[in-house]
Amino acid sequence: MYRILKKEMLAPKIKLIQVYAPEICTHARPGQFVILRMHEKGERIPLTIADSDRDTGLLTLVFQEVGKSTTELGMLSEGDSILDIVGPLGTARDIEKLDCVVCVAGGVGVAPMYPEAKAYHLLGTRVISLIGAQTKDMLIFKDRMEKVSDEVYYSTDDGSFGHKGFVTEILCKLLEDGLRPDEVIAIGPLPMMRAAARVTERFGVKTVVSLNAIMVDGTGMCGSCRVTVDGEVKFSCVEGPAFDGHKVDFDELIARQNRFLAEEKLALERYLAGVGGCKCHQK
Ligand code: FAD
Ligand code: FES
Ligand code: MG
Numbered sequence: 001m002y003r004i005l006k007k008e009m010l011a012p013k014i015k016l017i018q019v020y021a022p023e024i025c026t027h028a029r030p031g032q033f034v035i036l037r038m039h040e041k042g043e044r045i046p047l048t049i050a051d052s053d054r055d056t057g058l059l060t061l062v063f064q065e066v067g068k069s070t071t072e073l074g075m076l077s078e079g080d081s082i083l084d085i086v087g088p089l090g091t092a093r094d095i096e097k098l099d100c101v102v103c104v105a106g107g108v109g110v111a112p113m114y115p116e117a118k119a120y121h122l123l124g125t126r127v128i129s130l131i132g133a134q135t136k137d138m139l140i141f142k143d144r145m146e147k148v149s150d151e152v153y154y155s156t157d158d159g160s161f162g163h164k165g166f167v168t169e170i171l172c173k174l175l176e177d178g179l180r181p182d183e184v185i186a187i188g189p190l191p192m193m194r195a196a197a198r199v200t201e202r203f204g205v206k207t208v209v210s211l212n213a214i215m216v217d218g219t220g221m222c223g224s225c226r227v228t229v230d231g232e233v234k235f236s237c238v239e240g241p242a243f244d245g246h247k248v249d250f251d252e253l254i255a256r257q258n259r260f261l262a263e264e265k266l267a268l269e270r271y272l273a274g275v276g277g278c279k280c281h282q283k
Contacts, residue, residue, distance in 0.1 A: 001081040002036075005058070010140040011133075013065040014108055015074050016050070022057030024049075024087050030095055030115040031210065031242050034061070034087030035218045038076070042083065043069040046215045046237075048112035049088060050141075059085075062111035062140070068267040075275070089218045090241050093208070097123040098182040103149070104171055104196050106132045106188025110141045112210060113187045114148070121148035128174070128181065129153070132167025132192070136160040168195040175203045183208060186245060190254050197245030207245035211236045213253060214260070227253050 006018035024034060033048045051060035065071045076082070093116055101120050105113040110131055121127050129149040133139045134157045146152050153170045154162025163170055171184070184207045186196035193209040200207040213225040213236045220238035227236050228249035234240065 001083060002085050003081045004076055004078050007076070007078050010062065011138045013074070014062065014138070014140055015065070016060060016062045016111075017073075017076070018058050018060050019082065019085065020057050021059040021085060022054075024059050024085065025052040025054050025057050028052040028059070028088045029092030030119045031093035032088035032090045033112075033218075033241065034059070034085050035089060035215065036061075036073075036085040037083050038069070038073060039083050042072075044216060044218070045069050045073065046089075046212075046218060048210070050111040050114055052115075062108060064108040067264050068271045071268065072271065086218070090237060091239065093119075093242055095119045095123065098125045100126040100128065100179075100181040102171065102174070102179070102181045102184045103127060103129045103145075104132075104167055104184060104186040104188070104192075105129065105145075106167055106192040107134070107138065108140070109188030109192075109210075110139075110145060113185065114141055114144050116185055116187075117145060118148045126150050128179075130155070130167045130170045130174075132156070132188070133161075134158070166192070166195065168192065168199055171196060172199045175199065175205065181205060184245075186210075190250060190257060193245060194248075194250035194254075197248070197250070201246050208242050209245035209248060210241045211243060211248065211253065212241065212257075213237075214257060227256075 002019040004017050008016040028049045035044045035046050047061045050062045063070050065074045103113050103117045117127050127149045129145050129152045132155045155167045184200050186193045187210045197207050215237050216222045216224045218237045220235045225236040226233050229243050230247040
């Protein structure tokens with residue numbers, strides 16, 4: 001059992017929780033994730049390790065409530081427990097000192113980006129972060145990302161903070177102006193990562209994306225998370241989640257990601273009906 005020691009509301013529907021998980025923190029490296037199950041009948045929820053502290057054993061996860069299981073997770077309070085958390089899973093990013101990296105993060109993808117930006121920053125790499133959100137209220141990890149970045153640019157869909165428009169438009173402008181980073185890392189919604197990879201391909205800039213394919217076991221056994229990369233089938237839970245963004249078949253992945261939409265909608269409706277029809281009582 002993992003007791004929630006801290007819970008924070010970062011933005012509407014985006015929450016941070018901290019649990020004591022020293023065995024996971026000892027091994028966690030940037031780019032890895034965990035799979036948690038709240039209770040015996042709970043769905044398995046993959047979440048990226050947003051931060052881990054080997055000294056205190058505190059594991060930080062950040063999640064957006066998008067459906068039944070993340071909404072249920074969001075109902076838990078400090079002091080409540082999660083039945084099991086398995087990890088770290090996935091292949092860690094091989095992070096070495098480079099001259100410059102650009103971190104392109106969208107929405108809740110800023111949290112998974114943080115450990116990677118931090119690792120590059122600690123090695124002395126120049127980190128330029130481009131952070132996008134729907135609105136100013138939805139921007140998360142602003143202070144944390146500013147601490148580990150040399151430059152930060154913001155965009156919001158409605159123009160309430162920073163550039164009005166897509167974060168990939170800032171990326172395009174920087175590359176058009178002559179910036180040539182060693183690597184671009186893109187983490188966020190699949191269409192955003194696809195757009196980032198399309199922009200960088202024009203300039204021949206290496207681009208790494210973190211794929212959130214639907215995962216079940218997370219250990220390479222069920223095949224649910226398969227993605228096509230450079231014409232080959234890969235299991236993103238063990239061979240990823242990071243892949244060369246220029247080689248990923250995003251259209252296929254986006255179609256596969258939507259394959260349970262009807263069931264997911266029904267599960268959320270039934271869950272919300274069961275807890276009183278609305279989420280006003282959320283803790
Ligand atoms: P549902 O209504 O069941 O699903 C909503 C949508 O979420 C689906 O249409 C599908 O696109 C996606 N989804 C559903 N189940 C899964 C699943 N088992 N695996 C992957 N995607 C799923 N989200 C965060 O908010 N923060 C993170 O740090 C984070 N890290 C992730 C790391 C990895 C490696 C992966 C694969 C996913 C990550 N996600 C993260 C996505 C998160 O797992 C899903 O949003 C969550 O499982 C949705 O569950 P639900 O029941 O609330 O929503
Ligand atoms: Fe089952 Fe990757 S989640 S093989
Ligand atoms: Mg679900």
